[in-house]
Amino acid sequence: MKLVTCGLPYANGKAHIGHLRTYIPADVYVRYLRMLGEDVIFVCGSDCHGTPIVVNAEKEGMTPKEFVEKYHEHFKNVLKAVGVDFDFYGKTAEEYHHEMTREIVRRMIDGGYIYPAEVELAYCTRCDRFLPDRYVEGICPYCGAMARGDECDQGCGKHLEPGEIKDPRCKICGNPASFRKQKHYFFKLTAFKEFLTQYLENLKATENALNYAKEWVKNLRDWCITRDLEWGVRFPGDERFVVYVWVDAPIGYISFTKKACENRCDWEAIWKRGEAEIIHFIGLDIVYHHCIFWPAMLKAANFSLPTAIVASGMVKVEGKTFSKSRGYVVWVEEDYLKQGFNPDYLRYYILSYTSHQKDLNFSWRIFKDKVNNELLATFGNFLYRVLHFSWKNFGEVEMEVDDEVIVKIKETREKIIDALNKWEFKMVCDAFMELAAFGNSYFQSEKPWDLIKQDKNAARKVISNSLQLAKALMIFAYPVMPESMKKVAKALELDLTSCSLDDAAKIDEKMKVRKPDLPFEKIDEKVIESLERMMENRFKEAEKKVETKEEEIGLEDFKKLDIRVGRVLKAEKVQKSKKLLKLEVDVGNEVRQIVAGIAENYEPEELVGKSVVVLVNIKPTRIMGLESRGMLLAADVDGKAVLLMPERDVEAGTKIK
RNA sequence: GCCGAGGUAGCCUAGCUGGUGAGGGCGACAGACUCAUAAUCUGUAGGUCGCGGGUUCAAAUCCCGCCCUCGGCACCA
Numbered sequence: 001m002k003l004v005t006c007g008l009p010y011a012n013g014k015a016h017i018g019h020l021r022t023y024i025p026a027d028v029y030v031r032y033l034r035m036l037g038e039d040v041i042f043v044c045g046s047d048c049h050g051t052p053i054v055v056n057a058e059k060e061g062m063t064p065k066e067f068v069e070k071y072h073e074h075f076k077n078v079l080k081a082v083g084v085d086f087d088f089y090g091k092t093a094e095e096y097h098h099e100m101t102r103e104i105v106r107r108m109i110d111g112g113y114i115y116p117a118e119v120e121l122a123y124c125t126r127c128d129r130f131l132p133d134r135y136v137e138g139i140c141p142y143c144g145a146m147a148r149g150d151e152c153d154q155g156c157g158k159h160l161e162p163g164e165i166k167d168p169r170c171k172i173c174g175n176p177a178s179f180r181k182q183k184h185y186f187f188k189l190t191a192f193k194e195f196l197t198q199y200l201e202n203l204k205a206t207e208n209a210l211n212y213a214k215e216w217v218k219n220l221r222d223w224c225i226t227r228d229l230e231w232g233v234r235f236p237g238d239e240r241f242v243v244y245v246w247v248d249a250p251i252g253y254i255s256f257t258k259k260a261c262e263n264r265c266d267w268e269a270i271w272k273r274g275e276a277e278i279i280h281f282i283g284l285d286i287v288y289h290h291c292i293f294w295p296a297m298l299k300a301a302n303f304s305l306p307t308a309i310v311a312s313g314m315v316k317v318e319g320k321t322f323s324k325s326r327g328y329v330v331w332v333e334e335d336y337l338k339q340g341f342n343p344d345y346l347r348y349y350i351l352s353y354t355s356h357q358k359d360l361n362f363s364w365r366i367f368k369d370k371v372n373n374e375l376l377a378t379f380g381n382f383l384y385r386v387l388h389f390s391w392k393n394f395g396e397v398e399m400e401v402d403d404e405v406i407v408k409i410k411e412t413r414e415k416i417i418d419a420l421n422k423w424e425f426k427m428v429c430d431a432f433m434e435l436a437a438f439g440n441s442y443f444q445s446e447k448p449w450d451l452i453k454q455d456k457n458a459a460r461k462v463i464s465n466s467l468q469l470a471k472a473l474m475i476f477a478y479p480v481m482p483e484s485m486k487k488v489a490k491a492l493e494l495d496l497t498s499c500s501l502d503d504a505a506k507i508d509e510k511m512k513v514r515k516p517d518l519p520f521e522k523i524d525e526k527v528i529e530s531l532e533r534m535m536e537n538r539f540k541e542a543e544k545k546v547e548t549k550e551e552e553i554g555l556e557d558f559k560k561l562d563i564r565v566g567r568v569l570k571a572e573k574v575q576k577s578k579k580l581l582k583l584e585v586d587v588g589n590e591v592r593q594i595v596a597g598i599a600e601n602y603e604p605e606e607l608v609g610k611s612v613v614v615l616v617n618i619k620p621t622r623i624m625g626l627e628s629r630g631m632l633l634a635a636d637v638d639g640k641a642v643l644l645m646p647e648r649d650v651e652a653g654t655k656i657k
Numbered sequence: 658g659c660c661g662a663g664g665u666a667g668c669c670u671a672g673c674u675g676g677u678g679a680g681g682g683c684g685a686c687a688g689a690c691u692c693a694u695a696a697u698c699u700g701u702a703g704g705u706c707g708c709g710g711g712u713u714c715a716a717a718u719c720c721c722g723c724c725c726u727c728g729g730c731a732c733c734a
Contacts, residue, residue, distance in 0.1 A: 207662085208662060208728095211660095211661060212660080212728095216661095284661095284728065284729085288729090313728085316727085321727075352669090353669070354670075357662085358662085358663080358727095359662095359663090359727060361668095369683070370683080373683060374683070376694070377697080378682095378697085380694080380696090381694070385692055385696080386692090386693090387693095388692070389692045393692090426670080427671095430681085430682075433682080440697055440698075441697085443692080443693095443697080444692095444697055445699095447690085448692070449690095449693095450692095521694080580733070595733095596733085597732080597733035598733090599733095618734060628734060630734080
């Protein structure tokens with residue numbers, strides 16, 4: 001038995017093409033396994049807890065429960081629409097999941113792996129709440145640089161536990177946060193170093209994930225697993241707290257398995273007795289949670305361990321790094337499904353573009369090319385020309401298939417299985433595309449349309465071979481393009497849902513052929529052009545939003561700014577930094593140290609003696625451990641600074657108005 | 658800056674425990690065909706295998722240095 005899971009989508013926004021990069025390959029993988037006779041359970045669900053959800057729900061005037069429900073429904077519907085067919089799609093806000101989480105955490109406590117420790121936590125008196133992780137900004141206690149959330153330490157790569165950060169400020173309202181001591185609970189991750197090192201040695205995983213994790217395991221620290229929040233799973237050791245999201249989210253794999261197993265199988269066989277393979281499909285961004293925290297938790301609770309971790313590469317949009325705020329995003333529902341595109345096209349694109357481990361570029365133009373040239377012209381056209389010819393000239397064909405054809409089909413089957421074992425889905429697609437090309441070439445060279453005029457029996461043999469190839473292709477491509485293949489298979493009265501991969505090489509005595517449907521529809525150039533325009537507008541609008549702050553201010557606001565001309569006296573590079581220069585600037589009444597992110601455009605030497613424009617009364621801060629008192633004004637050109645300078649020589653300290 | 662993954666023709670990719678002229682697909686170009694959604698088939702062109710050193714009889718493949726891209730962290734007051 002095998003269990004396949006997908007990383008849980010966070011119920012905090014809409015489904016985009018990045019999500020599908022793990023769900024679609026996982027779905028395809030599961031469908032192939034089933035066609036190989038494997039018993040597979042396939043589960044997923046919405047991740048519902050954590051501070052961002054609480055904060056965003058508040059912003060939208062909803063309760064976290066309502067908020068989460070909204071996105072949960074969205075994901076459920078979208079995934080179904082693209083043919084990702086889970087046995088169970090749950091959500092972590094449900095009671096059954098809370099129970100499971102509490103059971104596992106209790107086992108971790110009973111095993112002696114959880115201990116209390118006092119930590120100092122940032123608390124925002126204005127927002128009236130404790131500030132977890134990513135809502136705290138401050139100074140790293142190790143190196144003195146600006147730090148954010150639970151990670152910092154400027155280049156030394158250390159991990160911050162709650163309470164360690166200095167000078168914390170609330171990221172929500174910007175106010176300084178005060179420290180409050182609070183008892184929290186820690187998981188003894190450090191006790192698992194040896195176990196994890198061993199475990200990673202033997203874990204089956206894509207290389208991108210494994211190397212990353214092996215490096216991480218060298219530097220383990222105990223892990224604070226409680227949070228002071230209302231929303232979440234109550235920590236069984238101390239009911240005032242809630243468990244950290246990354247504790248309860250992966251436990252969803254277990255609680256969803258249990259639901260999927262109801263009246264069908266034994267979830268404990270999978271998760272407690274190690275009688276099944278457990279395969280996690282995830283994105284590259286959550287590798288360490290799945291390769292470090294998760295196996296350690298399972299070990300502590302005495303549960304079964306994952307046997308494989310399959311991590312997918314990132315998604316780019318039109319060649320640019322995926323970014324919602326910059327508009328480089330493709331929304332599955334409104335951009336794709338509402339255009340009326342066949343979901344199978346997207347499935348094929350995602351599977352066949354590149355190796356599962358590498359970055360995938362989504363471009364509407366490439367999308368059109370792949371659909372029109374590969375799917376439609378090569379693959380679909382072979383199916384259609386064979387079926388159409390058979391239907392028109394025979395109706396029913398007595399089958400007589402050459403060994404060469406059967407060998408070719410079996411070879412393709414082997415290639416597909418081989419590729420699946422390596423999680424190389426592009427190779428799977430390449431294998432059946434090659435078989436389609438073989439079919440076209442065969443059909444073309446045998447010229448059945450000529451043969452039939454002279455020797456109907458000879459034509460029958462050619463058609464018999466071609467039909468066998470067509471049937472094999474439908475079976476082989478069914479997991480990738482289920483709906484389209486079902487549609488064409490109707491012409492052969494073939495029920496793909498009950499086929500195995502072995503059936504591809506099985507020869508029927510006779511094959512009946514009905515009038516076929518076209519398997520695919522061509523994508524119109526004009527549609528692509530309009531989508532490209534839509535994307536461009538989206539990029540532009542996103543850019544505008546970032547650049548122009550609409551809010552108007554009065555003169556009195558402007559007067560609050562003390563802006564002066566300053567003269568640069570000294571300039572040097574900040575060590576270990578790409579963008580920073582440390583300057584000493586004469587601002588009239590004093591000389592100030594200012595750290596500025598301008599090193600990409602300016603050499604230190606060329607600045608000495610130059611006049612610059614300085615915002616003097618900005619709050620002093622520390623950057624890379626250095627104090628900075630003032631800010632140089634500069635034009636932001638593609639993220640690089642171009643300094644403002646007075647048009648003629650002006651004395652240092654001159655006010656700007 | 659640290660960690661990880663990569664850089665092979667316009668695009669995607671195989672090869673990378675060193676050894677037949679660096680394979681394949683898409684696109685481009687030319688010809689053939691007409692059963693088929695102007696689909697298909699055959700052929701042609703296109704590569705300093707990121708750059709520079711080194712090891713070797715022999716390197717895309719091993720070693721050293723550098724550059725660039727992507728991701729994570731950090732950072733850009």
